[in-house]
Amino acid sequence: MEWQEFSGSWVLIPNNPRGIIHFLGGAFLATAPNLTYRWLLENLAKQGYIIIATSFLNTLDHKSIAVNVQNRLENILSRLENRFGIELRCLPIYGLGHSMGCKLHLLIGSLFEVERAGNIFISFNNYPLKQAIPFAENIIPSLQSNLKNYWQIDTNLEFEFTPCPEETKVIVKENYRIRRNLLVKFNNDSIDQTTTLQPILTNLFPNMVSTLTLQGNHLTPLGQDIDWQLGDIFDSIDIIGKWFKDNFSRDLYNLHREISRWLNPVNLQI
Template sequence: MDWKEISGNWVLLPQKPIGIIHFLGGAFVATAPHITYRLLLENTAEKGFVVIATPFVNTLDHTAIAQQVLLNFERVLVRLEDRGLLGKGYLPIYGIGHSMGCKLHLLIGSLFPVERAGNILISFNNYAARDAIPLVEQLNTNFQFNSNFAVEFTPSPLETTKLVQEQYNVRRNLLIKFTNDTIDQSAALTELLQKRFPGMVTAQTLPGNHLTPLGQDVKWQPGKEFNPLDAIGQWFKQEMYRDLHQLKRTILFWLNPLSPL
């Protein structure tokens, strides 16, 4: 199964799809999701899900980014349907977001009339611009000096929370946080969504850190004779992938509890 670039998206197409994933990555690794999240996404496609990973460049206008990535996603859906690559039956659509990608899925589900079978939100955070991007604070000082203009994301963290609280329409959600993720803000979002959709929201804490979804394949080639260095290399690889494998299993079980992992 090879990645295909279609209408500004990176796409994986299994032969007999059982569902569709719209994936949005973190702020500074989202420009090439087919590379930065390759292992996670390819594993999901191997289980029968069409993966549509939409790249984006981070700006302060998160509403505009959400609108554009949704437009790109819908364009590729039309092309795949026109080519008959999605089959004839109904395929549920799920959103998966990591870090900033979570906020974009929340905005999509709050501002636009989309139909989603559910969203998986990994390592959600909703920081103000000055906290999320240190450079912006420096820019902000200059703006205040020149025109008393404050730099902030659109919508702001408070506005985002209010939008989700009042308008978010995706009922089924899985929120995943990691034990060593110091910038995760999933707890407050979990409480908000559980009040909005009682019984429909699951929260899980997994081993790992904020970068666990970015786990990449390390090619370790043992020598002709297995030696202590090879043993260290194999151990390192196993430790590196253990958290990512747990994440994969958690996602796939939530998407399809009856499917063998």
């Protein structure tokens, strides 16, 4: 099973698929999701899920990004059906997002009448621009100055994501349609905003929203398993390698296990 590129998205197709996962990564990490999130996505594919990891470039217009990635998903589904003869319409589709990818899935579930068996939100982030991007407070005045000096635009434009965080909350409260949701946060994640999303979704769909707090941090989903082979003589370097593998891989394993449990709670096999 190897990654294939379709319309700027990366796809894994297992034998006898049981479902489809549409993955959207975090800002600046989603340009090559087949590399940055490789271990997590490949192991979900091994459990029988077609992985469609859509890459995108981050801009301030998050609504346009959401529209674009959803349109590309529809195109890819049609191409897969035509090329491989897979009856995709019979398979459940799940959205899986990390950080900014969560916001995009929320917008997709609010702006489109999409069919989803559920959505998984890992480390939801909906900060305004000045908090979401390091050094933004220094960058924004420079952008405003360039617009004025070079483009002769007399402006005090306020640079912000579209929709802004408060507008996003309103859109979700009024339009979000996906009933079954899993929210995952990590105990060492200072930029996670799951606690602001959880009551909104729970109010919409009582008893259909699960929230988990796991060991790890904001970058845990990007982890890669380390195949550390112990030497014939167990020395200090091996001890360091084993500690690294046990601690860093463990958080990634736990994340994968909990996602798998939620996707298929009756017949979990890892």
